[in-house]
Amino acid sequence: MASQKEMxxxxxxxxxxxxxAVAxxxxRLSVHRSSKNIYAQVIDxxxxxxxxxxxxxxxxLKKDLKTGADIAAAAAVGKLIAERAKEAGVETVVFDRGAFIYHGRVKAVAEAAREGGLSF
Incomplete structure (x- = not known):
């Protein structure tokens, strides 16, 4: 049986x-979350x-956030990634949730990025 990491x-x-395939x-807007932080990248x-x-x-962000592992922090990262993507000339992306389900912090990043002006 495969290990948890392999799965x-x-x-x-x-x-x-x-x-x-659908890009x-x-x-793509790739999201990774750990137990303490959340990361987002726009990748060509x-x-x-x-x-x-x-x-x-x-x-x-770090000085303004209470912790890096809650929904408020994820929303802040979503707004920041949308702002930086627009500065780089990116308007539309595809959302890559990785191995994480679209719920909680991952969903908060996506919704905040949409509010920030990215379309996907």
């Missing part, structure tokens, strides 16, 4: 494969570069 890796690659050249897979990134470890 998460398989699920993430399965989701990523599906997201890339039609759009960059055609060129293999990160166009924008944000996390709860950013200096501007």
């Amino acid at each position: 998460l890796r398989r699920r993430a690659s399965r989701v990523r494969r599906t997201v890339k 039609n050249g759009r960059p 897979d055609a060129q293999g570069v990160t166009l924008a990134a944000a996390s709860t470890l950013d200096a501007g």
Whole structure:
């Protein structure tokens, strides 16, 4: 039987494969969450570069947040990633939730990014 880590890796690659298939050249908004922080990146897979990134470890966010592991912190990261993506000239993305279910902090990042002006 596969280990927990291997199962998460398989699920993430399965989701990523599906997201890339429907992307039609759009960059992907990839989200990763740990027990203490949340991270978001806008990635152009055609060129293999990160166009924008944000996390709860950013200096501007870290001092304003009580903790990096709650929904308020995730919403702040979503707004920041939308702002940075717009500065990089990105308006539309595809959402890559990785191995995480679309619930809680991952959902908060997505909704805040939509409110910030990204469309997906």
